[in-house]
Amino acid sequence: MMIRHLLTGTVLLCCSQAILAASTPFETCPSKAFLIQGAIPKTYAVNLVTGDYDIAQDDMGTKAGINAVGFNPNDGFMYGWNYADKKPGRIGNDFKIESLSDVANPTAQNFFVGDISILENAYYVYNSGVSSGLYRISLDQNNANYHKMVRVVDGKTLNLTIYDIAFHPSNGLAYSVDNKGDLYQINTTSGTATKLGATGVSGTFGAIYFDVNGHLYFSRNNDGKVFSVDINNAKYTAVLFAQGPSSSSNDGARCALADVVDNADSNIDFGDAPSSYGTSLQDNGARHGLKSPATLFLGTSVDGESDATPFPMSDDETGVSDDEDGIQFATNLTAGSSAVVMVKASTSGNLSAWIDTNQNGQFDADEQVMTDQPVTAGLKPLYIKIPAGATPGATWARFRLSSATGLEPTGGAPDGEVEDYKVDIRANSSNVTYYPSSTGWATVAFEDNWPFEGDYDMNDMVTYLRTAVYRTEGKITQVNISGQLAAVGAAYHNGFGIRLPGILRSQIDESKVQYTVNDRDWAPYNPLETGRNEAIFIPTYNVWNYVSAGENCTYYRTQSGCGSDVQMTFNLVIPFKEPIESNLAGLFDPFMFATPGAYHGSFFAQPPGRSYEIHLKNQAPTEAFNTALMNGAGADASDPSNNLYFLTKNGMPWAMEMGNRWQYPLEYHDLILGYQKFPNYVATQGSQDANWFDDTKSTPAHLFKD
Template sequence: MRRILLASLLLSSQAVLAESFSECPSRAFLTQGAIAATYGVNLVTGDYGLLQDNMATKSKVNATGFNPNDNFLYGWGYEKQKPVRIHNDFTVEYLEVANLIDGSGFYVGDVSLTNNTYYVYRKGSDYGLFGISLDENSENYMSMEKVIDGSSLSLRIFDMAFHPSNGFAYSVDKTGVLHRIDVESGTSESLGSTGESGTFGAVYFDVDENLYISRNSDGKIFKVDVGSGNYAAQLFALGPSSSINDGARCALAPVSDVSDVNIDFGDAPESYGTYLKDNGARHGLTDNNTLYLGSNVDGESDGKPMPLSDDESDSNDDEDGVQFATTLQSGDTAVIIVEASSDGILSGWLDSDQNGTFDADEQIIIDKSVVAGKQPVYVEVPAGASAGSTWARFRLSSTASVGANGGVSDGEVEDYNVNITVEGSAVNYYPSSSGWTTVAFEDNWPYEGDYDMNDLVTYLRTSVYRTNGEVTAINIKGELAAVGANYHNGFGIRLPDILRDQINEEDISYTINDRPVIADYSPLEAGRHEAIFILAYNTWSYVSAGEDCLFYRTEAGCGSNVQMRFNLTIPFKTPVESDIAGVFDPFLFATPGAWHGSHFDSPPGRSYEIHLKNQHATEAFDYSLMNGSGQDASDPAAKHFYQTTKGMPWALELGNRWQYPKEYRDVTHAYPQFPSFVRSEGLENPSWYTFNNAVESILFKD
């Protein structure tokens, strides 16, 4: 728990300076204790810290609410049994109110944004719902006016919060029923069950119509989307528990402040719950945070699913706390090595059915105590686990019963892309299980064009699954890194020596940016004998260069974020004997119907392809195009393809995440050793493509 003491000086009521808050804060405020103290609560993580332990009162303060009309907090002070105004130093100023009900002890209250009135409620015929206008121009200013008695409006609630715009107050009673309260008429409507029961002593709204309810007994914070019509409460964070609990926040503020980067989020694809909007897994990083996995942890304001995460960079990668000592084999016990910075509680999940979510029955580690340092942890891989690429999530904190999603106040979450195998199976990765290779194209074949090799740049990673030496499935992951082309091009990959009818087309999985696209079209190209997969018919359909830009990620400031990530899993009908490996056969083709230069009488479409040097084209290619025009020196009879008279290629494959040239900058100028590498047939300057051998000023940088 972080404790920040802002003030401890007891102020007399005569000396109080009425200082309001300077803004509508995103943080929630919680008053607790028989002698009131104020805590700041980060609803995103449940992290809370002491803001004021001396509120200038000798008793508790309840029924609090934030008023965006004047930026003060208001509440009911039990010491003098009258309303209080709470200043920005969290000290109270007792207010003189007409028609005050003595000895009332109100514990439910909030400020209506729409009519600038502080409302308090307590059930029972002697009490009820009352309004106190805070508008100096109102005839009822600072007068306590009864709306309805507490026997006519009889609700077993412990706090309420006003909606940011519709004028209604909302609360959840002890049985878990959500109520909408009309404070003008003094009536209420039961909207439905939230599925959670208990004493919800702190209730808040955010600007997106989400209601947050905090249960006193265990501190769990739930979110209810009142605007959706689905009132089921979703566990959002684990917060502080208390027998005396009342909350308030500015309902016009979002629940998260984008400037708050002291939160650790997961990195798995969006479907697993990574973004805050999806209640992604997250941990508060307090000032004295000493609990994390591995050697370090960094923070952000929201989740960044792979590959947007900084974990793609070796210098910032903080996913280092879990190592897989053995393979994850279906029905077997696997060993992982967990490194914790200090003692904590570990939980883990494995998406064993590969449906893109961590289901309740997929938890493989439940509240396991770990100590500082490295230790083995044994996990059972379900016997029915599907072979292939999937995700695992591990969470370390000081809190037990943490779920796969939601917030906690400390610790760290780490997500890992893993592979599940079956007995007798193996996985071969290229270039590695976590690395990338780059495929880059110049799209002016048979002419050299500007030869900047950035007309289409894609990062790729492949996995080949084998059982008893035979191929059972293939996975291809990729990122569209650059489109520096005036032409419209598509991108495909052929599996060499594999036939179309060997593929189990019905079970192909293809996602773009973690969303399935198989329903729109099958990536397995129809009408072919070869196994050809079309990842995109027009790459410009998936990226945007940005304002004042002609190309995507080849000019400074133009489309600086990767906008297309794809994941293709290809199952075989029966295991296939094949030595298939590496990057397979990636190729560029002309988008059907799109212009591709004045040297074509009509758009060439799929009949036009560019492959890696000396790789023959697919069956869709028109070999009459290899007629010696331009700089092309292809000779199909001699199995020479896609090379110039000097042996230079129109496509490259580099075994790293290559930094390609800027727009219109010749690759031979950016990498001066490249021509000698080609002339020597790879004997000279084999590391020509590395950053150390480049002219840095010519390269594109994110």
């Protein structure tokens, strides 16, 4: 019969047609691993990403054991040792074994260690002891030793206490982990072994695999845990990769030319926290296999993906398929106190949780606040202890529900769900006030043509903002500001600033200010503006430095067909030297200004730069503003003597604040076309149509859609 060569795509003739006529090879190089377990063997198809598995075959055509299994991409068959006749056999896509009856076994022994050398197209088996050893069986019909067992080295000389081997996909060497957890590299040509280092785990590792990227996976028999090391990068300390099936008899095979993940497989649930917490597969992120339909999950539903989309691009930020709904924080998270969380589970399982209490961007071993807590279907309260030394401020929590136990904050689980949450830890005896809420966003939008109205599409800069004010005994100790740059529909170059009204720069503990952009520390840039008496923070002097419009687009996220993920997020942590008395609340004072040195229209003889600002209606500018610009030009009706600022003669603003994640107008679409109730809201000074900005009050055809 003819079988396809998976490495080259050529066709080979099998010379044992009479002996091996029934088997059909695998048509592709599968990403799943295959475990063969039991005295009467069964084959399990295992997704190494999660440890989720299904029985692929419960009748392999023999009542005796099968071991030393490997996958051969050269012909699309697996090969294993058939205990029934003490000979090697091959296994096709029906998972039935057929003995290679023409192979003479000079040892009269059975073997439980083996794999396929892809480069040699040869099957290797190994037993310890002087009467046995490492044997090569060529599978290449053009080789003089085709289907002959040739001993490379005796088992006493090689002297390894191992239970399986796996060949690297490209370097021709085999690897194994002994019962002490030591990693060995085996040269099957010379019959020598080199100890590379300790993996940090021990046990009987009866199934060992490679993927195409040079990651070695080894499964421990007694508990089914799958560990991984990165051979190519010499990272030999094992990480727990997934939870798989356990067995006293365990052997595995997979196609080493396949990636460990099938990109078409979206039946995996990943977390949403920033990448540093272990979220994506490349970081061994927390993940759970999803059966169809899923039965074990948190909240009301769970959705799947082929890989994670970490914050700030995660679904809980975009609002698309947000399934983080299983955990409710019923009380504040306060350092040194217990907190109550309401947990909703679909059915019985084990819940574990971690909180990054030191805010170092990862879940450390001592930050586990819940371990294998049994939960049942429905809503129930659980208690977690927040350490006294927990750092106050914004951080992340991870909750993992599964039937498995012993989960870590990263790695795979065969079922269940992972949910990540942004949380705030309070200082002891403190409280925090959020605006608009601890998870919601408010919007501030600008038209940058002041003192002229321009196209009045109110999308020259759109920013989503959230603030938190921390108080102890009624005095403010710290404020946090989080933001997302949602849109830039301006040809001019502009910066974005936030002033803390009534607060002096000298009151800020500047050395402890934290500023991150896209979850990365932005040091040495100091967002606290120098040379000012007021406390003014500048996230950026030019928003175009952080975003791009995209192909065939002029502006960022304001034109139809020019959507993208939000490209800039930022977070400011602003502590005070001493607690202060202030009524500071809301969005504080966000404003837009002209980028220094950049052209800003023919109205200005010279670029106005930092002295040009646009604030919310009737909000006075900062000390950096050039008050000479308020001279009644254009449509401006500002009158500082009467505390009137940045409004037109019709009372319309150049900047607006909305208490939701607002849908702003498309480019060149007047605000009033999208929100027809807005003029009446302005005319009545807010006494009517106060909810003019709700989606239900809008005309969607004039609004930007992600």
